[in-house]
Amino acid sequence: xxxxxxxxxxxxxxxxxxxxxxxxxxxxxxxxxxxxxxxxxxxxxxxxxxxxxxxxxxxxxxxxxxxxxxxxxxxxxxxxxxxxxxxxxxxxxxxxxxxxxxxxxxxxxxxxxxxxxxxxxxxxxxxxxxxxxxxxxxxxxxxxxxxxxxxxxxxxxxxxxxxxxxxxxxxxxxxxxxxxxxxxxxxxxxxxxxxxxxxxxxxxxxxxxxxxxxxxxxxxxxxxxxxxxxxxxxxxxxxxxxxxxxxxxxxxxxxxxxxxxxxxxxxxxxxxxxxxxxxxxxxxxxxxxxxxxxxxxxxxxxxxxxxxxxxxxxxxxxxxxxxxxxxxxxxxxxxxxxxxxxxxxxxxxxxxxxxxxxxxxxxxxxxxxxxxxxxxxxxxxxxxxxxxxxxx
Ligand SMILES: Cc1cc2nc3c(=O)[nH]c(=O)nc-3n(C[C@H](O)[C@H](O)[C@H](O)COP(=O)(O)O)c2cc1C
Numbered sequence: 001x002x003x004x005x006x007x008x009x010x011x012x013x014x015x016x017x018x019x020x021x022x023x024x025x026x027x028x029x030x031x032x033x034x035x036x037x038x039x040x041x042x043x044x045x046x047x048x049x050x051x052x053x054x055x056x057x058x059x060x061x062x063x064x065x066x067x068x069x070x071x072x073x074x075x076x077x078x079x080x081x082x083x084x085x086x087x088x089x090x091x092x093x094x095x096x097x098x099x100x101x102x103x104x105x106x107x108x109x110x111x112x113x114x115x116x117x118x119x120x121x122x123x124x125x126x127x128x129x130x131x132x133x134x135x136x137x138x139x140x141x142x143x144x145x146x147x148x149x150x151x152x153x154x155x156x157x158x159x160x161x162x163x164x165x166x167x168x169x170x171x172x173x174x175x176x177x178x179x180x181x182x183x184x185x186x187x188x189x190x191x192x193x194x195x196x197x198x199x200x201x202x203x204x205x206x207x208x209x210x211x212x213x214x215x216x217x218x219x220x221x222x223x224x225x226x227x228x229x230x231x232x233x234x235x236x237x238x239x240x241x242x243x244x245x246x247x248x249x250x251x252x253x254x255x256x257x258x259x260x261x262x263x264x265x266x267x268x269x270x271x272x273x274x275x276x277x278x279x280x281x282x283x284x285x286x287x288x289x290x291x292x293x294x295x296x297x298x299x300x301x302x303x304x305x306x307x308x309x310x311x312x313x314x315x316x317x318x319x320x321x322x323x324x325x326x327x328x329x330x331x332x333x334x335x336x337x338x339x340x341x342x343x344x345x346x347x348x349x350x351x352x353x354x355x356x357x358x359x360x361x362x363x364x365x366x367x368x369x370x371x372x373x374x375x376x377x378x379x380x381x382x383x384x385x386x387x388x389x390x391x392x
Contacts, residue, residue, distance in 0.1 A: 001363070003145070003355040007137035009078075010128035012086035016078045018137035020144050022358065023063065025071030026366040027148055034058050034076065034143030041139045041343045045184040046200040046210070046336030050133075053082045058140050071364065076140045080133070090128070099124075103321040104329040108309025111329075115320065123329065132247040132337065135344045142347020145354035151366065152357070152373055153220040156350050158342035160186040161302075163212035164203060166195035170257075174215045174300050186214070186339040204335040207312035211248065214342035215302040216349045221288065222377060223296035225356035234292030235356055242348040243303050246341060251304035255287025270297065278381055294356075301349060305341050308334050 001022040009016035038056040056078050063074030083090065089099050101122035105111035114126030146156060157177035161168045168189050173180075176188035183189075185196040196212075203210045226235025240252045260268045270290075271282040287300035309315075310333035319326040334340075361372040 003351075003358045003363070005138075005141035005351065007134055007141070009080075009134065009137060010090060011080070011131035011133035012082055012090045012128060013080060013092075014083050014090075015080055016133065016137040016140075018058075018074075018076045018078075018140040020063070020074040020076070020141050022355075022363055023069050023071070023074055023144055023148065024358065024363055024365050024369055025069055027069040027151065028067055029064055029069050029074075029144065029147055030067055031058050031060060033147045034140050037139050037143045037146070037343060037347065038078065038136065040181065041136065041340050041347075043184070043343075044186070044337065044339030045197050046204070046334055046338075047340065048332050048334045050082065050332060053085075054080065056136055074144055076137070078136050078140060089124070101321070102127075102329050103319050104317050104326055105320065106309055106328040106330075107315045107317060108306070112320075121320070127331070130247075132340075132344075135246065135340075135347075138246075138351075139344060139347045142344075142350045145347070145350035148354050149218075149220075149350060149357065151370075152222075154218060154353065154357075155220055156216065156218045156346045156353075158186065158214055158216045158346045159188050160196070160212055160214045160338050160342055163187075163196040163336060163338055164199035164210040166192060166199045168192040170213070170215055170302060174217050174298075174302075177215065177217050180342075184339070186342050200336045203307075209308035209311050209334070210336045210338075211305040211307040212336070212338035213302060213304050214338055214345060215300060216243075216342065216345045218288075218299040218301075218349055218353055221294040221296070221299055221353060222357075222360075222373070223294055223380065224376075225294040225353065225360055226289075226292045228291040228293060233359075235294060235352070236289045236292055238352050238356070239289075239299075239301055239349060242352045243301060243345055246303075246344050246348060248305050248308070248337070249303050249341065249345075250306050253287075253302045254289055255300050256285045257287075257302060260285075270295075299349070299353070301345070303341070303345055305338050308337060311335075 003022035005020040007018050035057050042051045058076040061075035063072045102124050110130035111123045159173040159177040159180040161170045161173035179188040180186040183193040185193050187193045227233035243252045273280050284297040288297040314327035317328045361369045
């Protein structure tokens with residue numbers, strides 16, 4: 001089966017669940033490999049009270065034995081500690097006195113269209129699943145993907161380069177993303193980090209919220225992941241879809257991104273150089289992707305996140321119970337979640353790259369995959385001529 005995952009769970013329900021298919025047998029995998037990223041997702045200046053309640057950690061329910069994957073689906077459970085405070089409102093069992101329905105849909109959320117689409121009169125039924133709490137399970141799945149990729153030298157980092165008006169050059173953020181874990185806002189520059197925190201404080205003081213931009217960098221990808229042959233296989237399109245599926249992400253760019261449209265070709269393409277009989281690139285402006293495939297340079301994906309929709313200065317809405325103008329429902333909220341979104345971005349990039357990696361090198365077990373990988377890498381690194389199909 002192809003590498004893929006699905007998630008289940010409501011924000012204040014008993015747990016978040018990730019089910020990962022297509023993981024090869026024989027991969028060393030410990031709970032700690034996954035928990036590390038879950039902890040990184042929970043961090044970030046500007047998060048709301050929920051993160052103080054939760055300490056996200058997985059329990060393996062299937063797919064792993066004695067620290068190694070079995071090739072069977074990997075099931076992971078992350079309990080919601082907050083469920084203890086929500087049990088009567090969120091229990092799966094029927095209740096005698098249901099809580100009052102919430103009827104004040106929040107602009108910028110799934111609330112209104114979700115109630116219309118699924119015929120709900122209580123927007124809790126929508127918000128519980130549309131909440132970004134679901135991304136906990138995505139990060140768990142991403143942790144498995146990342147462990148697989150790390151076996152073959154692929155490392156993934158992220159950095160935040162804009163929050164509100166505070167900005168750091170994207171290229172510098174990409175090249176120093178390894179340092180981002182040291183910053184509360186995931187910006188590698190300490191001075192700009194302080195400016196970003198001040199931006200968040202100012203927005204919070206004004207009872208408002210902020211978005212921003214982040215970059216994800218995947219180093220060590222072999223050339224040829226993805227394909228130009230079929231539109232569904234194009235890796236840039238798959239990465240874009242995965243990043244856009246993250247809550248509140250409104251735009252995706254690769255390398256220099258939309259800037260390409262403002263430059264001449266010679267300022268955009270990455271020239272191919274011959275170096276000791278093999279090929280290299282003069283630059284990486286296109287973010288490591290050409291023709292829907294990796295080209296061996298670092299994959300550089302950036303994204304724009306809109307500001308958090310739930311703000312203290314509640315926005316106008318309509319009370320769906322009365323049809324009267326009102327103010328949006330407000331529940332505990334982050335004032336900025338761009339640093340967390342960057343970690344989720346790493347996870348989604350890891351999932352797409354792992355899927356493409358296994359398409360290329362096989363699915364069954366790490367030993368066979370390694371043999372296929374080594375043979376491919378040996379062939380393409382032989383010489384410039386060796387990159388071509390031998391003539392018969
Ligand atoms: C890590 C993370 C945390 C978020 N926290 C909140 C929050 O506390 N309050 C809120 O209103 N939206 C929050 N959002 C954004 C909403 O989940 C998102 O805007 C909403 O589900 C609607 O989806 P859309 O913006 O993609 O259209 C968060 C998003 C992410 C990625």
